[in-house]
Amino acid sequence: MKFKTLVTSLGLVAISVAAFILATSSRAPWVVIGFLCFGGILFFDGYNQIPKRWMNIILFLLTYVLILDAVLEGTPEAFWRDFAGALFFTSLLFEQNALSWSGFGALRTTVTPALIFFMLILAQSIPALPPEVNYGLSVAALIISSYTELFCIFRENAAATVGSFMSALRVACSGLGCLFYCSVFLPEIARRAPFNLMYVGLPIFALLVSLGAVFLKHWRRRQTLFFCNWSLFIFWAALSGESFRFYAAIGALIAGVWTIMMADRDAANPENYRELYLKLSAWGVPGSFLFTIIIFALGPSSDELVRQGSAIWLLSFFIYWSGLGGFSFSTSKTPNKGALNGWHRRLAFVVTLLGASLIAGIRILPEIFSEVWAQGVMK
């Protein structure tokens, strides 16, 4: 296992270095963001899911190659193709690592959204389509990529995939794709009516999903939907067009990916405060790393629609938090060791705590943050 982990780590570093060398100065930060996301997945893989099989390692590294290739591409067509490839491999990894389930259903496999995504990007190649339709197809593709796991949520054991590296990989791919698209290829019409209504439309969609999650019995399935919404949250924050919100979206991506990998998947034991804290922080409750990012991303805005969208997002998060009352605890008297080993758990605890304390940083050193933000706005 150690050998496989070493090979994966070396592969990841080698690919990152090669991409960094090949990247232009404007694209180099994207390589760094990609490395932080994928490196985080590998680093916090406390359950040793990736090195379990050689095929996992190969597909994980190939997904990384594809997503890095996507952010280094010069044309939108090439970017979309590589992005679709990364999403296809993610769905492939999902299927091969998911627990067995009964029957066949096109709507219960993650391959279907990957194929719909591919169809949507192919349709953009048709030259007869007006730019409005093209943009609509792009947005639809990005929303599909954000809700990939929604398709398999009705499997009898879909809950087991929560906190897995497949979920984190999907969030990393769709998040990086959304951010890059909004930063480099977003057309001008995106900021004009009627497309600016998406500042409200996307949060309303997320709100509906969170309301739907209330009816799900199993809390892990609700968490799957929470992470899907988190991807949409990243897209929304990047789409709003304000620099500071865009940086917050980058933070949301990295924090989201790390948190997915840091969350303990076993039933919570009330005696183990670390485990409980990690479990709760995966929902973005106040005092968590994700909550800090929520505050950053929902910062004040001059745009009326963005303000309304922020309020709806907050409502959507509240709905998730309100469902935490039904949290199930371990009834076992013996302390639950969990599959996360010692140093993984301690590191996850420290990272989450540091992330949460960032919010305090705003109170303590407001001038530093405002300066950073102001620089971003000026750019």
Added chain:
Amino acid sequence: MGSYQLLIPQCTLLLGIFILALFEIVDRQFHHRQGWIIQTIALVLAFIQQLLLYRLPSSLFVIGGMILDGTTQIFSLCVLLLSILIQGNRHTEKYSSRSQTAILTLGVTFFALFAIQSNRIIFSVISILGMIWLAHGALASETKLKEQTNLIYSGIIRGIVFLVIGVTLCILCLNVFGESQMDEIQRVIVRGHIRQIPIFAIEVFILFLGALVLGTPPFEGLLGKARNHSSWSLSLGLTGIFAIVGTNIFVRWGLLVFTRPAIGVLELEPLTSWNILNVIRVIAVTGLVLTPLFAILNKNMRGSFLFFILNPFVQALFALSFGQREILGAAIAQVVVAVIIIGLLMSSIQALEFSPTSSLKEWVALGRRDMLACLSIILALSSAAGLTPFYGSLLLQKTLSINSSFGIVLLFNIVLSGFYVGRLLTLAFHRNAGESSESPITRVQKIWFAVQFILLIFMGIFWQPLYKYGAFSIRQFFGEV
């Protein structure tokens, strides 16, 4: 430097056949590995020789009995590469001990090269006739004794039907153009003053033969049910070789004879009132819908795969039908990718020890038992469907970028192909394997899969060299080389 040099790879293959036949005559009990080694050496040598022939200036040979321009060169290399891949997979097959199969498959490769490189239609027709008979013989040698007679009989009949149509075509060509040489035919058409009805008939014959050899649905191909009981490598591989020859007929006999580069633009324009590009498009559109549909409807794995491996060829044919230089290059390169796809499919299916009559039931939960081989099959099929990150997706994007309402059919093809791949992928992993049996795949086979698998993916990610090679191959026709 004479045109006889073009025949060096064919001479090597002929020498291989001769040595194998000599062994068969002199010593009937010779070890089957000797035969396998001789056949492999002949094929690899012919491949290298064919590769080196690229150094010869193509303009020397376009006029005359043989052709060696870029397109012909690529197709010839594809045939030889596929033959090597078939041979590589036959290494562990129980049928590989039959020396007559080795002689017959080598003969198919030999005739396939002639069919592609011949400048005269009559020679190509005779070569394809040889391919049909030898392929049927090879397939029959791998089936039960009582079925062999039927297969041989079926092959003879199919060959004769093909010969009759081919000879009729040649007679028509001789009557109308006074020649069955392709460059001469084009010259006569360019001069004009020929009645359109006979030309129309000739075009119909050519397109019919192309579709028949390629095996695009609704045609079942010239091999038909003869492939049902033979080994996987031979049935898939021979289908691939016929598909390459069929594509060559469409390109060389159809597109490049009845069109010419339009002045000022990088497009082909039809030389006759009946636009051959549109007709090819209609054939391709039919194939785009029926190929994945038949694959989905077929419950037998072999029947299903035999249809689906034609998908990249049909997609390439559709792209070719637009006659744009950039798309032509991408479509030619797709044929090279199709060869790798068939190679990966052959080796992974064979490693799983699938029987020729395997059904979807045997596929269920296969991924849980042999993940590597199963994923290799799925990725090969994904590549055949044209999904990302494989090369086919680039061709699809380029084809869709042409402003044509036919693009909808291509999207429909992706929907069906995607459904097919998605269904197989889900079925492979949705259940646990009942009994954990030991994987029959050896370490060497695993490395071999990995090599082909990585090659296929890297051809999709770093597609520029492949695409440039494809574009270069047709540049000569546009008068730039």
